[in-house]
Amino acid sequence: MRYFTLFFTLLLLFAGCSAETEPSEFDDPTTLNFNKGWEFVKDIDPNVSDEYFDRNSSIEWEMVSLPHTANIEPLVISDQQWQGDVFYRKFFEIDRDQAGKQFALRFHGAMHEADVWLNGEMIQKHKGGYLPFVVDITDQVEVDRENVLLVKLNNENNPTIPPGKPIETLDFNWFSGLYRNVDLLVNEKLQISDPIAADRVSAGGVLVNYTDVTDESATINIQTDIENFDSTSRNAVLKTVLRDHSGMKIAERSTDEQPISAGDHHLFQHEIEVEEPNLWSPDSPYLYELTIELHENGEAIDFWQKRIGIRTMSFTEDHQFVLNGKPLQLRGTNRHQSYPYIGYALSENAQFRDAYKIKEAGFNFIRIAHYPPDPAFLEAADELGLLFMNAIPGWQFFGDEEFQELALRDVREMIRRDRNHPSIVIWEASLNESDMPESFMERAHDIVHEELPFEGIYSSGWIDHAYDIFIPARQHASPPEYWASYPQEKPLFIAEYGDWEYYAHNAGFNQDAYEDLQEEERNSRQLRGDGQVRMAQQALNFQEAHNSNLQGWAFGDANWVMYDYNRGYDVNLEASGIRDIFRLPKFTNYFYQSQGGPNPDPNAEFNRPMIYIANFWSDPDFKTVKIYSNTEEVELFLNGKSLGRKNPDIDRVSTHLNHPPFTFDIEEFEPGILRAVGYINGEVVTEAERTTPGEAAAIELEYDRSGRELEAGQNDVVFVYASIVDENGTTIPNAEPDVQFEVEGDGELIGYNPIEAEAGIATVLLKVGESDGEITLRAFSDGLRSDEYQVIVN
Structure with a gap:
């Protein structure tokens, strides 16, 4: 804090020297990261006493930083996950030169009932674990002396807190802890208000919308809510700056001086005309940079900045989705935010990596399941070009009056937090698969349009009543038509x-093509370790269902689910993910990847020409070779001999696909190398090989980057993979030895260690510490050559 005044002065100095072509270098000095220096304890008396605020008490506190989970869970939670009371505390000081300012704490995610004390005084209670809350500490914080903040969290079953349903009967887990960021807000009494704390309909903070959007021009409408917490009137001037994606200034607006009475607020309106706008879309997720400065007496006293995307959306008369005036079929997935072991306590980089894999898998849409995600995940969706359906917490439960009021509050607060994201096109103001009365649905729908009174705003719900968009699950209708005949x-x-x-x-x-499969093998819940035949069955199921969905009137679909996950009501993982809980892909991942593109640009990051052989070529009884590719033709070679060049499949489960797979039935199994070659316009554009694995010989280490390198000081976590390979480097898909991991440097391993490999790969989580530099990873297994890998941390 002692550096705050100097930094603030320097920021003003540099702001006064900016040129029209100078890029923005923004860092908001009024919002301070409050993630470090916390202490944590659980399994103590839940009744708070003076001892909880005493540095010298006998309580053994553990030093932690955020995001943090209160309990490291088993890989597969076969017993109910940990629930109970936990405490976090933090000692901090406010410098004397900050006296007279407005102080608040913003908790982005605290699971799920919070009591907050400052200097021994209880100052706020909050119910709800998925959306932020703000605690004004101005009257309680002491200047130029040590303050102690105490947060008590309880994550036990509570039918008044959405999702409401007890964990033991819930299809997911809500985990524990201060699992998202905490900010310290240090503002002048005159400030840009916080949209959650302000609690004003269609106001609070900054609200952006777009009108008259064409390829030639667009109007950005910016509403900024300025609040005066002072006891006297203050004068405000607002400056709004728009920059392009490189940070170069392209427009600037300023207001006249506006007096704001004590305890009052004022809504400033700005319009910015953009010529030849770069419109945001999944194929071109162009982001502008919008900065707002609040000035008083010629000095900047508050700041707000966000990346925004200019786009429009609508529906045709026959209810097809239109983005920026062009029809677009949405191809999506559902995603639960949980990781193995650490639950919800993901770093912002880990959130980005999850989104990156979804984009990499060929999707252009995410339906979040079943609660608002971390803001970092939405930022990733904006950056990567993933359209989004946001959702309030809920699943198969409808509670009492308090529950309903909190659920409706969640609709408002979800919108107020997330309304400026270009990725969000649908607001799921519905309690998923819950028996909601019509009055509740009508109120939830109305709230969406009260908060966002603009064109191109759409609510959605799983019951076909009040909402703008009907979003049933496929299984909510009957075969064989499902929703093909929806009116x-x-x-x-x-x-x-x-x-x-x-x-x-x-x-x-x-499924008659797999008549020899046992009952548990005939569904979509297949682990990677269940083998290639069962993964092929899962991929066929998803292909069939997706193809069927495309035959109806639906403007899009979202499969269930992207990643395997733990759920409260079952002792087993929910294994219908197209990637496993460690984010390793199953065959189905590549089916979906083949449905995107092909983008011929050699510099394209996603949707390039691709080809994947969905057969390990290791089982003489499994000679059907399914190839997923977005090319026009595929030629398959076995040990250098061509087995033919084929067009995509023409069958009942491929009729409406963007890119049907290619199927080769090989008469005789011959160990060796399968090579698939993909052609477009007769030219080779992509190739892939699959080699019959030999005997296990060694371990090969790698870690999951997915668009983000490891970052120090952020509680960043990545998956580390140890592949069991033969002498040629081919992964052994049925290898299951125990693997021991070691780490040297500023990092720690989380998870079972040693752990048994699954389908030839053993996985552990690596969490990096505060120091950049090099971390050394090692992996060992009896009878195999070990491996060592250097990880660079930025």
Whole structure:
């Protein structure tokens, strides 16, 4: 804090020297990261006493930083996950030169009932674990002396707090801890208000919308809510600056001086005309930089900045989705935010890596399941070009009056937090698969339009009543038509498919091709370790269902689910993910990847020409070779001999796909090398090989970058993979030895160690510490050559 005044002065000095072509270098000195220097304890008396605020008490506090989980869970939570009371505390000082300012704390995610004390005084209670809350500490904080902040969290079952349903009967887990960031807000009494703390309809903070958007021009409408917490009137001037993606200034607006009375607020309106705008879309997620400065007496006293995207959305008369005036079919997935072991306590980089994999898998849309995500995940969706359906917490539960009021509050606060993200096109103001009365649905729908009174705003719900968009799961209708005959009363989106209808055996019309499979092998819940035949069955199920969805009127669909995850009501993982809980891909991942593109640009990051051989070529009884590719033709070679060049499949489960797979039935199994070559316009554009694995010989280490390198000082976590390979470097898909990991440097390993490899790969989590530099990873297994890997931390 002693550096705050100097930094603030320097910021003003540099702001006064900016040139029209000078790029922005923004760092908001009024919002300070409060993640470090916390102490943590659990399993103590939940009744707070003076001892909890005493540095010299007998309580053994553990030093932690955020994001943090209160309990490291098993890989597979076969018993109910940990629940109970935990405490976090933090000692901090406010410099004397900050006296007279407004101080607040913003908790981005605290699971899920919080009591907050400052200097021994209880100052706020909050219910809800998925959205932020703000605690004004101005009257309690002491200047130029040590303050002690104490936060008590309880994550036990509570039917008044959405999602409300007890964990032991819930299809996911809500975990524990201060699992998202905490900010210290240090503001002048005159300030840009916080949209959550302000609690004003369609106001608070900054609200951006777009009108008259064409390829030639667009109007950005910016509303900024300025609040005066002082006891006297203050005079405000607002300066708004728009920059392009490189930070170069392209427009600037300033207001006249506006007096704001004590305890009052004022809404400033700015319009910025942009000529030849770069419109945001999944293929071109162009982001502008919008900066707002609040000035008083010629000095900048508050700041706000966000990347924004200019775009429009609408629906045609037959309810097809239109983005920027062009029809677009949405191809999506659902995602739970949990990691193994650490639950929800993901770093911002880990959030980005999850989004990156979704984009990499060929999707252009995410339906979040079933609660608002971390803001960093939405920032990633904006940056990567992933359209988004945001959702309030809820699943198969409808509670009492307090529950309902909190759920409706969640609708408002979700919108107020996330309304400026270009990625969000649909607001799921519905309690998923819950029996909601019409009055609740009508109120939730109305709130969406009260908070966002603009064109191109759409609510959604799983019941076809009040909402703008109907979002049933595929299994909510009956086979064989499912939703193909929906009467088009409103836009239709299939929010979940590919799992339950197969698990319940009321679908799967192509499963006679696998008549020898046992019952548990015939559904979509297949682990990587269940083998290639069962992963092929899962991929076929998703292909069949997606192809069927495309035959109806739905403007898009989202499979269930992207990643395997723990759930409260079952002792097993939910294994219908197209990637496993460690984010390793199954065959289905590549089916979806093949549905995107092909983008011929050699510099393209996503949707390039691709090809994948969905057969390990290791089992003489499994000679069907399915190839997923977005090319026009595929030629397959076995040990250098061509087995033919084929066009995409023409069959009942491929009729409406962007890119049907290619199927080769090989008469005789011959160990060796399968090589698949993809052609577009007769030219080779991509190749892939699959080699029959030999005997296990060594370990090969790597870690999951997915668009983000490791970053020190952020509680960053990545998956470390140890592949069991033969002498040629081929992963052994049935290898299951125990693997021991070691780390040297400023990092720690989280998870079972040693751990048994699954389908030839053993995985552990690496969490990096405060220091940049080099971390050394090692992996060992009896009878195999060990491996060592150097990780560079920035």
